[in-house]
Amino acid sequence: MTTTKVTLGDVIDLERYPIDQLNSRKGRALIDFCHASLAFEGACQLAGFFRPEAVDRLVAEAQEKQSAAYRTDDTHNVYFEQVPSESAADNPAAVLQHSSKLTIAWDLVGEDSPLRVAYESDELTTFLGQALGMETFYRYADPLGAASLMIFNEGDELGWHFDRSPFAVTVMLHPVVFGGEYQYFHNLRTADNQNSSGVLAALRGEQPGRITLAGEPGALTMFRGQHSLHRVTPVEGAEPRINAVLSYSERPGDKLNALTQQLFYGRTA
Numbered sequence: 452m453t454t455t456k457v458t459l460g461d462v463i464d465l466e467r468y469p470i471d472q473l474n475s476r477k478g479r480a481l482i483d484f485c486h487a488s489l490a491f492e493g494a495c496q497l498a499g500f501f502r503p504e505a506v507d508r509l510v511a512e513a514q515e516k517q518s519a520a521y522r523t524d525d526t527h528n529v530y531f532e533q534v535p536s537e538s539a540a541d542n543p544a545a546v547l548q549h550s551s552k553l554t555i556a557w558d559l560v561g562e563d564s565p566l567r568v569a570y571e572s573d574e575l576t577t578f579l580g581q582a583l584g585m586e587t588f589y590r591y592a593d594p595l596g597a598a599s600l601m602i603f604n605e606g607d608e609l610g611w612h613f614d615r616s617p618f619a620v621t622v623m624l625h626p627v628v629f630g631g632e633y634q635y636f637h638n639l640r641t642a643d644n645q646n647s648s649g650v651l652a653a654l655r656g657e658q659p660g661r662i663t664l665a666g667e668p669g670a671l672t673m674f675r676g677q678h679s680l681h682r683v684t685p686v687e688g689a690e691p692r693i694n695a696v697l698s699y700s701e702r703p704g705d706k707l708n709a710l711t712q713q714l715f716y717g718r719t720a
């Protein structure tokens with residue numbers, strides 16, 4: 452049997468986004484666009500980055516592997532830190548958030564999966580590192596967490612939170628019509644100012660300036676979530692929200708520790 456190898460151009464629309472020719476005029480304009488977009492609102496979304504056929508294959512792969520996925524269902528606060536026992540009414544750390552989803556770990560992603568072809572390409576790594584303005588940028592060496600497929604079924608959500616990592620990269624595969632929206636407040640806090648009153652107002656639905664990111668199938672999103680409070684609203688209805696999360700590090704060979712692997716994937720590897 453002969454199988455045709457899936458190439459980067461089968462997965463990523465290289466005509467529209469020439470990440471394999473970053474020194475071309477269009478490639479430079481793309482990088483400039485990403486820098487401007489991230490500087491403007493802390494996020495950059497590239498519609499149609501993954502080709503429709505690759506998106507369809509990944510949706511099918513996620514659904515086929517759903518039974519092997521690990522389900523997390525937790526409460527946490529926006530900081531992912533200890534919830535204070537003596538809760539002052541005006542302390543956002545005391546407000547519990549709910550997050551639940553299914554995760555298909557990297558070692559379950561197929562050899563020929565469009566996600567593997569994209570994630571393992573140096574072109575994509577180089578492009579993302581430049582777009583995010585990183586001086587050093589490496590693929591994650593974690594056998595479970597390098598890149599994953601996420602499935603949010605009815606009622607699943609990610610509660611309001613600040614990310615611990617300086618950036619996140621996702622690809623939307625199957626958005627939902629009702630709920631499952633990515634919402635955020637750009638730079639609600641800064642390195643020097645926690646802005647507790649603003650965070651509390653956001654949690655109460657009283658803070659102006661909430662931004663919703665559209666999520667068309669195939670859209671790649673780069674997001675700086677350390678200072679921008681964000682969430683994914685609960686999925687309503689039977690259709691799942693499915694996306695891919697791509698992880699990177701400023702250090703080569705970076706891995707999750709066993710505790711974190713256990714927490715996110717229910718096993719170690």
Ligand SMILES: O=C(O)CCC(=O)C(=O)O
Nearest residue numbers: 609614619621633683694
């Ligand atoms: O699923 C998404 O669109 C966002 C994911 C996210 O915020 C996270 O993993 O921290």
Ligand SMILES: [Fe+2]
Nearest residue numbers: 613614676681
């Ligand atoms: Fe996040």
